[in-house]
Amino acid sequence: MLNKQLLIVGAGPAGLAASIEAKKAGVKDVLVVDINMKPGGQLFKQIHKFFGSSAHRAGVRGMDTGAAMLKEAEELGVEIWLNTACVGFFDERVACIEKGMPDGSKQIVYMKAEKIIIATGGQENVVRFKGWTTPGVMGAGAAQTMINVNKVKPGNKIVMLGTGNVGLIVSYQLMQAGCDVVCLVEAAPGIGGYGVHASKISRAGVPIYTKHTIKEVKGNGPNGRVSEVTIVEIDPKFQHIEGTEKTFEADTVTLAAGLKPVSDLVRLQDIELVFNGPFGGWVPTHNEKMETTCPGIYVAGDTTGVEEANTALEEGRVAGVSAAEALGAISAADAEAWRAEIWTRLDGLRMGPFGEKRAIAKKEVMDAFPGVAEA
Amino acid sequence: MCMRVTDHVILGQDVDPKMIEITVDGQKIPAKEGEPILAALLAQEIMVNRYTVKRNEPRGLFCGIGQCTDCAMIVDGRANVRTCITPAVEGMIVETQYGYGGADDVK
Ligand SMILES: Cc1cc2nc3c(=O)[nH]c(=O)nc-3n(C[C@H](O)[C@H](O)[C@H](O)COP(=O)(O)OP(=O)(O)OC[C@H]3O[C@@H](n4cnc5c(N)ncnc54)[C@H](O)[C@@H]3O)c2cc1C
Numbered sequence A: 001m002l003n004k005q006l007l008i009v010g011a012g013p014a015g016l017a018a019s020i021e022a023k024k025a026g027v028k029d030v031l032v033v034d035i036n037m038k039p040g041g042q043l044f045k046q047i048h049k050f051f052g053s054s055a056h057r058a059g060v061r062g063m064d065t066g067a068a069m070l071k072e073a074e075e076l077g078v079e080i081w082l083n084t085a086c087v088g089f090f091d092e093r094v095a096c097i098e099k100g101m102p103d104g105s106k107q108i109v110y111m112k113a114e115k116i117i118i119a120t121g122g123q124e125n126v127v128r129f130k131g132w133t134t135p136g137v138m139g140a141g142a143a144q145t146m147i148n149v150n151k152v153k154p155g156n157k158i159v160m161l162g163t164g165n166v167g168l169i170v171s172y173q174l175m176q177a178g179c180d181v182v183c184l185v186e187a188a189p190g191i192g193g194y195g196v197h198a199s200k201i202s203r204a205g206v207p208i209y210t211k212h213t214i215k216e217v218k219g220n221g222p223n224g225r226v227s228e229v230t231i232v233e234i235d236p237k238f239q240h241i242e243g244t245e246k247t248f249e250a251d252t253v254t255l256a257a258g259l260k261p262v263s264d265l266v267r268l269q270d271i272e273l274v275f276n277g278p279f280g281g282w283v284p285t286h287n288e289k290m291e292t293t294c295p296g297i298y299v300a301g302d303t304t305g306v307e308e309a310n311t312a313l314e315e316g317r318v319a320g321v322s323a324a325e326a327l328g329a330i331s332a333a334d335a336e337a338w339r340a341e342i343w344t345r346l347d348g349l350r351m352g353p354f355g356e357k358r359a360i361a362k363k364e365v366m367d368a369f370p371g372v373a374e375a
Numbered sequence B: 001m002c003m004r005v006t007d008h009v010i011l012g013q014d015v016d017p018k019m020i021e022i023t024v025d026g027q028k029i030p031a032k033e034g035e036p037i038l039a040a041l042l043a044q045e046i047m048v049n050r051y052t053v054k055r056n057e058p059r060g061l062f063c064g065i066g067q068c069t070d071c072a073m074i075v076d077g078r079a080n081v082r083t084c085i086t087p088a089v090e091g092m093i094v095e096t097q098y099g100y101g102g103a104d105d106v107k
């Protein structure tokens, strides 16, 4: 069995930031594992410029922030295993890891980690309608990964469901990649995301149907692929209004109905969870150190409630510092001061009309924390 | 039609990607070395990766990041390989998967 001081699961902004902070605080032996072929998590598909303050790299494209973090982590000597999934834990922080080998095969590795940070991010919600499993119906994030990371179009004629920021941004990016976005469909009476993103869509002349949903997708394309999409108006109780159907020819449907935290690893442990609507579902409770009810296991980022890259990054930093403190790399007083600085920035990120809801949600999750269990 | 985005307003042009060949259901197709197998398939407009166990329904790309298993195929004889997170390697043999991809499942 391998031994590690600190194991971090997930190489998104939260996991990478945690690894950087832990290294800076003097932890010698830091390993980050990620199931994907490339590190950076969701950040690497964000080719648009971000909002926020300059302290948080606003105006910088997500992918460039990701590349900068990766470089810093590598320079500090963080070990990163890609194509590698953490598939479960045994008691006493023994992790079972499916390690990707250079020849493409996988090897099971058992690892005893003194501390663990879980930063597994979020996953897209699905929407069910008649024909939702037809090939060509996919998550908006999947389409985004294809165009922005792999530079291949998932289809030619696309219907987007959802007009939150993800729906708007991915629609625009699909057009940048040369796809034809047929229309956007939104159940709510108004557009969900920021006006700047929406105006890019309207300027391109793409219709946005609010108070509408998808009624049916037909798969009469090659090999049963999507061939047409029927949308329908809905009443305030989200019921279809007969006779308002419109049918479009399309080969792809992208779903942008929000994200939920990936909590499978957290669930495998005796970690206390709470349900939180604004955060996307069940999330682990934690204290101001980002430690869970299970001693030595920390959480950070979208796993603890779906927010954004900067909050994920700052939470990762808190977890990294706390793990370093628990490993004896820095004093409690130093760690406390370091964390206070980060929390001030986190509070700043959770202000304003969009942020305030998240500030309340975070407080609820932390108020529910009953304390770390006895080791 | 090739679905590759060769000239992107923000991402620019690819500088000389190393092209390789993989075989999909007996047919040779080009791939960029190291790209996910799924990307090479999409470039050729191949959308269906597998057929389901119970109802034999087609499935294809859904999450693109290894979470859903809709893109599973038989790769070099091994079933249930998620093609969205598995890099393409020269000479790889990729097959559409039926059911669990075992000998009894071949349609
Ligand atoms: C379309 C879109 C637009 C966005 N735009 C913005 C924006 O403008 N501004 C902004 O601030 N934020 C934006 N975001 C949100 C931001 O990208 C995320 O909030 C952020 O990436 C979350 O970071 P994370 O580290 O918690 O998770 P992720 O980035 O999701 O990383 C988690 C990582 O963990 C890995 N993983 C999961 N399970 C395992 C396992 N068992 N074993 C190994 N590895 C595992 C995953 O592969 C992944 O790489 C956007 C998101 C999307 C989808």
Ligand code: FES
Pocket: B060, B061, B062, B063, B064, B065, B066, B067, B068, B069, B070, B071, B072, B082, B083, B084, B085
């Ligand atoms: S598309 Fe979901 S695992 Fe590959």
